[in-house]
Amino acid sequence: MDNKDTILKVKDLEVTFDLGGKKKFTAVKNVNFDVYRGETFSLVGESGSGKTTIGRAIIRINPCTDGEIIFEDKKISGKLDKETEQMVKRNIQMVFQDPAASLNERATIEYIIGEGLDNFHLYKDEEDRNAKIDKVLDAVGLLPEHKSRYPHEFSGGQRQRVGIARAMVMGPKLLIADEPISALDVSIRAQVLNLIKKFQKERGLTVIFIAHDLSVVRFISDRIAVIHKGRIVELAETEELFRNSLHPYTKSLLSAVPVPDPKIEKNKKLITYNEDMHDYSVDKPAFHEIKPGHFIWANEKELAEYKKEII
């Protein structure tokens, strides 16, 4: 991508949770990345890695304890004036993993999708409001007659469409999709992925895709960040990451993803990752750009070794 236009900048992000008393848990630390306008940027990691926390920190559900987040040259972390807060809510929307849990089960689809419009008065009159809802319903492949129905009347795939419609009706610039297809059937997954891609093409939407499955992410992402225990251990353009994976954790993750091909799968060797392999007692690690656009968490000694591996 030439002329990289940075829409979101995450700098030294740290998020800690109080566990009661003096105990604290650091979910995310030393996280740095830029997201370019119009791209799909994926955060990949296992449960507990902090990938969702990063997404939630951007959308201000989890407060950052350190570092900052900049959206279109404006700081959006920490305390904000009302105007900036509103700007964030309008321009950054999220789609959640479990469409059943994230939709108000006592509200009709019309209310769920229209709620954001109502809160921000994003319409001229009632007619305009209806038109906006109908348009987004059509875009996600639902029918106008679905408006009066309740979430439980829909299948999982349809509910996720409602979740996407609710986010897209606001006309956001950035969409954070947190495992939007993990709860769905194989045949429905393809439909939802195609839908997100369609919005991106038509509206120049920027997408942060949070997932645990590297093989799914490969198809849709421009760049991928691999997260382990709250840290980005490797970040690169998609094909570069697959071709030149350097960090041992990335390698173990790639080896664990099952390939839907019996001949390959029955002969594959698992690579296991053990954090104790890193000796960071003296030589301290940092986030290095090992080659243009390819970042890795390593110390000087490891960096020298990784450099030899690059094809």
Added chain:
Amino acid sequence: MSENNIILSVKDLEVKFKVRDRVLTAIRNISLDFEQGKTVAIVGESGSGKSVFTKTFTGMLDINGEVTNGSIMFEGQDLAKIKKDKEWEKIRGAKIATVFQDPMTSLNPVRTIGYQISEVIIKHQKKSKSEAKKLAIELMEKVGIHDAANRYDEYPFQYSGGMRQRIVIAIALACHPKILICDEPTTALDVTIQAQIINLIKDLSKEYGFTTIYITHDLGVVANVADMVAVMYAGQIIEYGTVEEVFYDPRHPYTWGLLASLPQLGVKGSELYSIHGTPPSLFEKINGDAFALRSEYAMQIDFEEEPPLFYVTDTHFAKTWLLDERAPKVEPPKIIQNLHERLLATTDKGGRYHG
């Protein structure tokens, strides 16, 4: 396939559920033989009946469901005829055990891990408490719990998700079952843990010689574990064969659709293939081929008459009129015609994904 190798034989199985005033036919006439020691993977969308099918082997259908036709022969006994819970206790857990998706709900949160394993040993194997404890610790070691003796008295919440699933497997194996049903055993786990659990089940099945029935919707997992694959759609097995036959020479348009929509086969910048529409309602009587409405290959007859099983080889059948000699010759979608070559190009020698 000689007759004596069959451990479980299902014939003309039909299962119905009463839902309020209506009747839902969840399993529509399935016949399938399970071979001793083999791993059979059952794949299909949610609602296709894969869990219901295997629940009939252990008498675990919900209260509103019943087997309305057919037989399930296991060690000379027809499981479909069992009515009393007392009789089921001799089968369920003892000879046919199940590992479920969510290890937290299968374990009792207020009992220690050790108690839960030895309870099963005491009940089914008539052992004393101290003998049971010894066997339980052995089992814990077998499923890969380090320092088992010390972790015997811990509670489920002190174990990680992967460790808990190992314990569930240990409990399932405590009675040396003949058949182990794994119902999405790794869906709730991370990929690296999933890979370990899959390998564990495979190693144990070799060691103990049990037959594995593996329910999953992840075709990658299927490729790894399965000897045989059964594809289910709308309460029927619409294709069955060895794992190579189903992946490299699929014959049913639904199997084609499942394979073609794999994101791993996706080409950047173009749309992923997807099967349009939704499965038919099982409340209604289905005429013809249940997949006809969603199929690009449907012919007139697909809407009128249910297709029989067409055998492609001794081990491979598909339930589609496309295999009738009068049907026009159609090719599967291009994207899956050379599946192996395509996926080989994205992985290295160790089976890892690369560029």
